[in-house]
Amino acid sequence: MLCAICVNFDVRKLLLTAAAQPPKGFNDPTAPDTLECLRPAVPRFFEHHPNLLSLRSAADKCDLCASIWQAYASNTHPWELVQEELLKGISTKQIFVGTTAWDATLSGMPHISVIQEGEKGAIRTLALFEVCAQRCHEPADNSDLLARSIYSNSGSKGCLQLAAELLGNCINKHKSCSRQYPASSKLPTRIIDVEGTNPKLVDGGGKHETFAALSYCWGGDSEFILTGASEQLFRQGRPLSNFPATIRDAISITKAPGIRYIWIDALCIIQDSREDWAQEASRMRDVYRGAVVTIAAACAAKTTEGIFRERAVSTHPECWLNWKNGDSNPPKVFLRLGSELWDERMHQSVLNTRGWVLQETLLAPRTLWFGQQQICLECPKGSVDETGRTIRIVEIYRSKEFIQLVRREIIPGWRRQLIDLLREMHIPLAMKIPSLSLPTIIHARDLETIRHRAISWKPFTLQGYFKPPANIFGFSHFDFWLKIIENYSSRQLSQATDVLTALSGLAREFHQATGDMYVAGLWKRDIIQGLTWSRFPVRKKLPDGRVDNEPTLSNQYLAPSWSWASILGKKVLFMAETQFDHVKQFAEVLDIDIQTATHDPFGAVKGGSLTLRAPFLELDSKDLFIPPDSSSRYPKLSQFIFDVLKSGGGSEYGQKHRGYAEQKFAILKLVYWRRTLSSTERACFLILESVQDSNDWRRIESLNLTSKETVLWDSKEVLEKLAILDEIKHALKRHVVRII
Numbered sequence: 001m002l003c004a005i006c007v008n009f010d011v012r013k014l015l016l017t018a019a020a021q022p023p024k025g026f027n028d029p030t031a032p033d034t035l036e037c038l039r040p041a042v043p044r045f046f047e048h049h050p051n052l053l054s055l056r057s058a059a060d061k062c063d064l065c066a067s068i069w070q071a072y073a074s075n076t077h078p079w080e081l082v083q084e085e086l087l088k089g090i091s092t093k094q095i096f097v098g099t100t101a102w103d104a105t106l107s108g109m110p111h112i113s114v115i116q117e118g119e120k121g122a123i124r125t126l127a128l129f130e131v132c133a134q135r136c137h138e139p140a141d142n143s144d145l146l147a148r149s150i151y152s153n154s155g156s157k158g159c160l161q162l163a164a165e166l167l168g169n170c171i172n173k174h175k176s177c178s179r180q181y182p183a184s185s186k187l188p189t190r191i192i193d194v195e196g197t198n199p200k201l202v203d204g205g206g207k208h209e210t211f212a213a214l215s216y217c218w219g220g221d222s223e224f225i226l227t228g229a230s231e232q233l234f235r236q237g238r239p240l241s242n243f244p245a246t247i248r249d250a251i252s253i254t255k256a257p258g259i260r261y262i263w264i265d266a267l268c269i270i271q272d273s274r275e276d277w278a279q280e281a282s283r284m285r286d287v288y289r290g291a292v293v294t295i296a297a298a299c300a301a302k303t304t305e306g307i308f309r310e311r312a313v314s315t316h317p318e319c320w321l322n323w324k325n326g327d328s329n330p331p332k333v334f335l336r337l338g339s340e341l342w343d344e345r346m347h348q349s350v351l352n353t354r355g356w357v358l359q360e361t362l363l364a365p366r367t368l369w370f371g372q373q374q375i376c377l378e379c380p381k382g383s384v385d386e387t388g389r390t391i392r393i394v395e396i397y398r399s400k401e402f403i404q405l406v407r408r409e410i411i412p413g414w415r416r417q418l419i420d421l422l423r424e425m426h427i428p429l430a431m432k433i434p435s436l437s438l439p440t441i442i443h444a445r446d447l448e449t450i451r452h453r454a455i456s457w458k459p460f461t462l463q464g465y466f467k468p469p470a471n472i473f474g475f476s477h478f479d480f481w482l483k484i485i486e487n488y489s490s491r492q493l494s495q496a497t498d499v500l501t502a503l504s505g506l507a508r509e510f511h512q513a514t515g516d517m518y519v520a521g522l523w524k525r526d527i528i529q530g531l532t533w534s535r536f537p538v539r540k541k542l543p544d545g546r547v548d549n550e551p552t553l554s555n556q557y558l559a560p561s562w563s564w565a566s567i568l569g570k571k572v573l574f575m576a577e578t579q580f581d582h583v584k585q586f587a588e589v590l591d592i593d594i595q596t597a598t599h600d601p602f603g604a605v606k607g608g609s610l611t612l613r614a615p616f617l618e619l620d621s622k623d624l625f626i627p628p629d630s631s632s633r634y635p636k637l638s639q640f641i642f643d644v645l646k647s648g649g650g651s652e653y654g655q656k657h658r659g660y661a662e663q664k665f666a667i668l669k670l671v672y673w674r675r676t677l678s679s680t681e682r683a684c685f686l687i688l689e690s691v692q693d694s695n696d697w698r699r700i701e702s703l704n705l706t707s708k709e710t711v712l713w714d715s716k717e718v719l720e721k722l723a724i725l726d727e728i729k730h731a732l733k734r735h736v737v738r739i740i
C-alpha cells in the first residue's frame, strides 16, 4: 500500500535518470587505460512529504513512508522523535527522494537516498536504500541497475551456481585477470581429487590442472589430518560424510564450477613431518597464486562448523514498488536498507583474525568469501557480492589489485640503482620532485643536480613530477610492506614460532619485485626505517579482572632483537617516512647477517646480527638505577630509561631483558625527520643493553622523540623528551655496534 504522494514515485525513472548523468571520469592509477566512471548524485528527483511529521502520519498506511520512517527512527535518539522536536528545525523541511553519487565502473548501482535540507545547505539523510529484484523475477528492461535478493542458505544450489557464475565471469570476461592468472597451473605436491563420492589424496606430479585452495580456521581442532600413518587411507579415498563440515562444504563449492582438485593444508601436508611441513610452507606462495580460486570460510571458527549459513530474515518492513516500464502488469521491485547486508563480518570475520590468512588472501588471484549474509568474489578488478554490488577495499594494500601491481612492477637493474641513489640521499621514494622527469634523472646521474632540485622541492606546487618506478600511488614497496606488517601483527598465530613462516609467501613475492634482501621480517635496503618499530604488549586478563603485569614470553627464539618479529605482542607500528619531507639517516649499515632455520630464505630464522655505525651513548651503572637527583651524567635520559625498565608487563623490555652484574645500557640514534609544512620534527633512537660475555648488544626498546607541533597539546611529556634530546646532544659519538 502506498500513500497519495508515494504512489506517484517512479523508481525506474529515478534509476534511469541517475544512469543518464554524464560521468565524471578519472584515471585509476592502477589501470591507466581504464576510465573510472563516477556518476553524480540526483538528490532532489522526487518531492516527497513536506516534513517529518507528515511522513510519520503517512507511515501507518504506506509501505514506502513506513520504510523511510523506520530507517530514520532506528538511527535516531528517541528524544528527537517526540512531537515537539518534529516541529523544529530541519525536521520541518521538505523531504526529497533521489540518488547518491555512484561508481558505475564494475557493477555499481545507484543507491536511493531520502534527504532533508536544512539551513545553509545542511543535508540530513533519513534513509539509504538499494533497489532489488527478486531472483528469477527480474524486469526484462534495465535490470543491471537493480540489486538481487540473497539466497536463504549459502549452501543452496542457486547460491553455489551463482558462485560458479561469478568465478566464470572473472575467468572469461576480465581480460586482465585471465591474462595474468590462467585457469590452470602446476598442481601442488599433493592435492585432493574430489571426483566421485570418495575424495582422495593424489600426487600433483607436475601436471597443469585447474585447482582450488581453502583458507579456513584450523587451530588443530580436527583429528582428520594427513599423517604418515593415515596417508594410505587418504590415498584410497574416504567417504565425503567422514570429512569435517568445513572441508565437506569446501568440496561442494569446488565441485559447483566443475573444478576437480582442491588444496587443503591439513590434508595435503604431512602434519607429523617437520621436513614436509617446512618444505610445503615454503611453496605456499605458488599454491595460493596457482589456485584458480581460494575458498574463504569466513565465519567458521572451527573445522567442524561448516561454511554454509542460513540467512537472517530482514527485520525491516518490506516495500514493493512497481517498475513502471509501460506493461499493463508491471514487474515488482523492492527496497532494502543500504546497510542491511553489508557483511562487515567478511573482513572482520573470525577468519581474518588469523595470521596465515593475510598471505592466503593477498597471494590468491581470486577469493570466494563465504560470509554470514553474503558470498562475494574478490579478484584484482574488485569484489562483487551476492546481490551484484561492487565492493571496494578502502585500504589498497589489502586488495588483490595491489599485489598484482607488486607483481607487475618487477624493477629492472637500472631502476633499482636509481632507487638506491635516492635512498642514499635520504629522499623518500614517496616524494614528488617537481621539474625533474625520469629521463633527466637517469641521464644526469648527477647527485648534485638531483640534490639541488630536491632541496628546492615544494609540496603541492607540482609542475611535472617524478614518480620513482617502485611507487604505487606514490608509495614505495617498502611503505606497503610496513602496512602489511602492521595488519599482520594484529592477527593471531596459534604457534608463535610461525611468525615469519606465515608471511614467507608475501616476502617471496616482494623479493621478486624488488630484488632486495629479506632480513627477518624487514628489508635490507630500508632497514633503518624498519628498525623504528614499536609494539603494544599483550596483557592477559586475570580471573579477578586485574591485568596481568607479568610479561608474556615466548619460550622459543623468534628473531633477532632488532626485528619486530622478536617479541610477542599486538600491532606493530613504524614511523611513517612518507609524512616527512626531510630525512636524515644517522645510522649506517655495515653488515647484516641472518641464519635461517630451514632452507627457505623467507621462513623462520635461528639467529642474526646487524652491525651499524651510528651516534651512540653508553650509560654505565653509575648513570642508572640511581635517583635522578644523583650524580648521573644524564639524569633526564637515565630517568626515562629507568621508567622504561620499571614498566615491564609484556613490553619489549619485559620480554627481552637478560640482566647480569655490570650490565650496560646505551642509546643509538637512528634517524631524524622533519615536515616543513607543520614544522614537526621527529627523532628515533634505540635503547640497547649489553649481552653477557660478548661485545654484542640487544635492542630492548625504541625511543621516539617528537617535537614542535605536538608540544602545543601534549606538552609535559614532549617537553621532557625534548629535554632529553638537549641533554645528550653533544654526548653522542659515532661508534660501531653489533646488535643481535
Ligand SMILES: [Zn+2]
Residues within 6 Å of the ligand: 002, 003, 004, 005, 006, 007, 058, 062, 063, 064, 065, 066
Ligand atoms: Zn508514502
Ligand SMILES: [Zn+2]
Residues within 6 Å of the ligand: 169, 170, 171, 174, 177, 379, 380, 381
Ligand atoms: Zn577478475
